Amino acid sequence: MKAMGATQDEYYRGMRMVPYDLVKELVLAVAGVGILAVVVAAILSSPDVRPVTIAAWAQNDPVDFVTTASGELAGTTISAGYGNPYNTNGPGQAWGPVAPQKWFGTRIPIDSANAFVIQPLAIAAQENSQLSSGLDVWQKASSDQQGKWLDSYTKALADAKVTNGAVVVADGDYGPLTEMMSSLLVIAQSGGLDGLLQISGRFYQTDYTPALLFMGDGGYLSGQAQSWNLLGNQWGMMNETGRYPGQTWLWLYTMWYQVWPFTSDTGFLGLNASNADLGIIILMTVLTAALAAVPLIPILRDVPRWVPIHRLIWREYYEPKRKAA
Amino acid sequence: MDTASPSIVQPADEGAGWTQRVRQVIDKQLPMDHLLPTRQPYYVGSWVYVFGVVTIAALVWVVVSGVVLAFMGPQWWHDSAVGRFFNSLHFWSVQLFFIFMVLHLWGQYFMAGWRHGRAATWAIGVVIFGISILTAFTGYLSQQNFDSQFIAVNAKDAMNAAGIGAFFNVLNFGQMYGLHIMLLPIGVTILVVLHIVMVRARGVVKPIDPEGGARP
Numbered sequence: 001m002k003a004m005g006a007t008q009d010e011y012y013r014g015m016r017m018v019p020y021d022l023v024k025e026l027v028l029a030v031a032g033v034g035i036l037a038v039v040v041a042a043i044l045s046s047p048d049v050r051p052v053t054i055a056a057w058a059q060n061d062p063v064d065f066v067t068t069a070s071g072e073l074a075g076t077t078i079s080a081g082y083g084n085p086y087n088t089n090g091p092g093q094a095w096g097p098v099a100p101q102k103w104f105g106t107r108i109p110i111d112s113a114n115a116f117v118i119q120p121l122a123i124a125a126q127e128n129s130q131l132s133s134g135l136d137v138w139q140k141a142s143s144d145q146q147g148k149w150l151d152s153y154t155k156a157l158a159d160a161k162v163t164n165g166a167v168v169v170a171d172g173d174y175g176p177l178t179e180m181m182s183s184l185l186v187i188a189q190s191g192g193l194d195g196l197l198q199i200s201g202r203f204y205q206t207d208y209t210p211a212l213l214f215m216g217d218g219g220y221l222s223g224q225a226q227s228w229n230l231l232g233n234q235w236g237m238m239n240e241t242g243r244y245p246g247q248t249w250l251w252l253y254t255m256w257y258q259v260w261p262f263t264s265d266t267g268f269l270g271l272n273a274s275n276a277d278l279g280i281i282i283l284m285t286v287l288t289a290a291l292a293a294v295p296l297i298p299i300l301r302d303v304p305r306w307v308p309i310h311r312l313i314w315r316e317y318y319e320p321k322r323k324a325a
Numbered sequence: 326m327d328t329a330s331p332s333i334v335q336p337a338d339e340g341a342g343w344t345q346r347v348r349q350v351i352d353k354q355l356p357m358d359h360l361l362p363t364r365q366p367y368y369v370g371s372w373v374y375v376f377g378v379v380t381i382a383a384l385v386w387v388v389v390s391g392v393v394l395a396f397m398g399p400q401w402w403h404d405s406a407v408g409r410f411f412n413s414l415h416f417w418s419v420q421l422f423f424i425f426m427v428l429h430l431w432g433q434y435f436m437a438g439w440r441h442g443r444a445a446t447w448a449i450g451v452v453i454f455g456i457s458i459l460t461a462f463t464g465y466l467s468q469q470n471f472d473s474q475f476i477a478v479n480a481k482d483a484m485n486a487a488g489i490g491a492f493f494n495v496l497n498f499g500q501m502y503g504l505h506i507m508l509l510p511i512g513v514t515i516l517v518v519l520h521i522v523m524v525r526a527r528g529v530v531k532p533i534d535p536e537g538g539a540r541p
Contacts, residue, residue, distance in 0.1 A: 022361055033382040033383050049471040092486070103488055206502070313373045315371075318532065
């Protein structure tokens, strides 16, 4: 049938027509849905759990904070070894020759050690001669020496104790690391690091990439998320804080993260847990395209004819035909 | 002096010109009788047809509450009781919008609503569903609370793995907020209008003929 003005009459020829008020239906629907939304909003409100700050992280879990900061210097954190679009330190995800993470390069450059630790300390060192000299020693040391200090310090952090908010480790040869990490912790606990990580050379700032990457490297943010069932292996993307529905429409996308082959180390056809993000995005793209193309796909387009739900929907239409038969 | 008004002199040929041609196309494809019909086939009385109109109604409330939130600014919905209420209204309007849209989608699937030349209407509906998901996703990222914080950290890996993250940075509030309140809602609205126009131009599809298929 063509979308011609006259052809609707042809299309409906022989069909009984009844009076219909489209505008009235729309107005009543807007009013009804509006009343429902207002009532539900007034009774149930909406989730608004305060965001985590770096200050809260440093105050509540100083050992995790210092361990993460040390990891940034050692290049062992998630962001430090991420790969594109932040740096070239990791291969990124790929499925055979399909490697879009690599294709578009380092478009949001982040040097984790410098951005999260050295630069904030360099600013603080302007008013702190002890920190300034410690930072100078660190930067002039060979990478081999830095590695030894970091290795010793990281091992010591496993048995660290917290005294009056400060992280105390056993005596050892950590070079200037103790001074650097203590200073960074104090800056963070005071709230200074929240601001320092947002400095971009401009007054206004709306990009939280550095602060969120740094927090994502630690265990505190994900620990909070776990308590709200927000982690990826908890169907996190469709969940929300509190007893609210969240993005339930992402159930299919989220489901793939819970099932084989995307939970498996070996996987299937090269798709496994290590490239699950890429595999699931490809899969969902294919499924979405298939949904749009349902009218053209045999079996999928025939299911509505086989499943008699349409007989319930158009009961009034089929009933006389059934009785006549 | 002759005070009588001279009559309007009509051009000899009204059929020429782009404007006239556009009018002719609209008159032919979408006459007012189709755009705002006062009669419909009797089977349109089924309750399933309600899902389409309540989806549009929910979208109206999503847009209205969203405009109020955008006008008052991000701090308002955290710090003021009225702002919190409008944030809740926006939140629940979105939830209702998706519930109704999914019911509409399933209803149209089991009615094989793409038949008799309506495949493009179905496909645009699926595109609306996809863009709505993206719009809601940027909304969740723009909330400025713990949910948006962790969803951003969690979602960046999928975006980056697909190469999308190089251009669509979920950790960048400014970018997500701009997309959420401007480009994506405009996209959804334009496509919804197109979807409705296509439905009205062709009319609602007939019930499935027991002898026929569900082909387009």
